[in-house]
Amino acid sequence: MSLxxxxxxxxxxxxxxxxxxxxxxxxxxxxxxxxxAEQRYRAVGDDNSxxxxxxxxxxxxxxxxWRLDWSRKALSRAFVHAxxxxxPITLHLSNGEVVSGEVKWWDLGAAEIATxxxxxxxQRHAVERWEPRTPEPED
Amino acid sequence: xxxxLWALREQKRLSVATLASRAGLPIGAIMEYExxxxxxxxxxxxxLARALYVEESEIRLRSDPRPAGxxxxxxxxxxxxxxxxxxxxxxxxxxxxxxxxxGGRQRIARPPRVVSEPRPPAPARPSQIAHLxxxxxxxxxxxxxxxxxxxxxxxxxNRLEASTLLVKLQTELRNAPTPDRxxxxxxxxxxxxxxxxxxxAKDHGSVLHFTLFDGSRVEGLVAGFGPYNITVRLSDGxxxxxxxxxxxxxxxxxxxxIPDAQEQVR
Numbered sequence: 001m002s003l004x005x006x007x008x009x010x011x012x013x014x015x016x017x018x019x020x021x022x023x024x025x026x027x028x029x030x031x032x033x034x035x036x037a038e039q040r041y042r043a044v045g046d047d048n049s050x051x052x053x054x055x056x057x058x059x060x061x062x063x064x065x066w067r068l069d070w071s072r073k074a075l076s077r078a079f080v081h082a083x084x085x086x087x088p089i090t091l092h093l094s095n096g097e098v099v100s101g102e103v104k105w106w107d108l109g110a111a112e113i114a115t116x117x118x119x120x121x122x123q124r125h126a127v128e129r130w131e132p133r134t135p136e137p138e139d
Numbered sequence: 140x141x142x143x144l145w146a147l148r149e150q151k152r153l154s155v156a157t158l159a160s161r162a163g164l165p166i167g168a169i170m171e172y173e174x175x176x177x178x179x180x181x182x183x184x185x186x187l188a189r190a191l192y193v194e195e196s197e198i199r200l201r202s203d204p205r206p207a208g209x210x211x212x213x214x215x216x217x218x219x220x221x222x223x224x225x226x227x228x229x230x231x232x233x234x235x236x237x238x239x240x241x242g243g244r245q246r247i248a249r250p251p252r253v254v255s256e257p258r259p260p261a262p263a264r265p266s267q268i269a270h271l272x273x274x275x276x277x278x279x280x281x282x283x284x285x286x287x288x289x290x291x292x293x294x295x296x297n298r299l300e301a302s303t304l305l306v307k308l309q310t311e312l313r314n315a316p317t318p319d320r321x322x323x324x325x326x327x328x329x330x331x332x333x334x335x336x337x338x339x340a341k342d343h344g345s346v347l348h349f350t351l352f353d354g355s356r357v358e359g360l361v362a363g364f365g366p367y368n369i370t371v372r373l374s375d376g377x378x379x380x381x382x383x384x385x386x387x388x389x390x391x392x393x394x395x396x397i398p399d400a401q402e403q404v405r
Contacts, residue, residue: 012384095352095387105332109366109383112336118390121336126352126387 001094002075003045003067004038005125010057011038026052041072070129072108079106081134089113090131091122143202145173147191155247161190175202263301268293271301274308278315330366337364340391347371349381349389357381 082089090100101115178201341361349357359371
């Protein structure tokens with residue numbers, strides 16, 4: 001799960017606090033950063049900001065920090081690569097489930113993976129990590 | 140030193156109709172004044188002077204008849220008078236009827252127009268050459284080969300030729316297939332695939348198996364869905380709305396034929 005999705009989930013678990021309430025509670029957080037971190041597909045945030053958010057939600061810093069390297073955009077890149085190279089992809093979901101197979105389609109909300117046991121629609125926010133990872137383009 | 144009205148008019152390169160229009164007088168009156176049939180009415184003199192941009196004193200009150208063989212009397216009227224119209228009289232070179240004049244119909248000829256030598260076409264602007272070079276490059280053409288096909292270097296084109304060539308190359312570029320470019324891994328649809336999948340499941344009346352984050356499982360028919368939730372009808376007839384944030388994955392009942400959501404998007 002990307003940092004943005006995780007923040008959204010934590011916000012829901014905290015009773016649905018709004019981004020405005022979080023910014024008010026964290027005056028040292030750069031203005032607008034929380035919304036960007038939650039909404040953007042690229043990785044947004046720095047260690048200081050993530051530390052403040054981890055303290056606010058009461059979760060370990062590392063539980064949020066590693067997600068910066070597994071952004072939504074990186075997952076899109078992996079889907080594209082799997083389709084172009086006709087390679088299977090393995091998705092590790094946050095509930096412990098592992099889904100592996102050919103990517104049939106993907107959009108911004110979900111992806112269908114053709115597994116050996118039939119098609120499975122995976123919610124993108126449920127994906128923690130995936131293989132193979134696709135390096136970022138240099139440009 | 141006064142001048143005949145017709146001479147002044149011709150000096151100013153005006154037709155009778157134009158002069159009449161400018162002076163606000165009838166064409167027939169002008170014709171009569173020019174032919175010398177009658178003197179210029181003093182009330183009309185100032186109007187004619189203004190229309191011709193001359194002093195009143197420069198206009199002879201009674202014009203001398205044109206000399207024989209002059210343009211005004213060059214042609215005899217046709218035996219059958221041609222119909223005249225307002226359009227005829229508005230044309231500078233048109234035939235006009237002169238009521239009261241012998242013959243009744245005369246051709247008013249303007250002095251021959253001086254035709255200047257056509258100027259040589261201007262050479263192409265440097266900006267046109269630069270634009271052409273850019274287009275040639277963007278089209279993936281070789282400039283030397285392009286010039287060989289053209290028969291001369293780009294610098295030897297004139298402005299019009301360069302302009303025509305620019306339009307041609309721009310059209311060619313517009314119609315050329317778009318080269319592959321790096322996109323930021325955007326999907327073909329924002330959420331269309333999933334919506335089609337759910338729509339197919341709903342239409343098909345198929346049971347979907349949902350796996351939630353908390354490990355629980357839900358089975359039911361798709362009763363409705365939106366961007367953020369899916370409502371399922373459970374086996375006991377009740378409905379349950381699942382927030383997509385709570386869903387990890389879902390699938391059709393094993394063994395059922397699943398419509399291709401990817402095909403449905405296209």
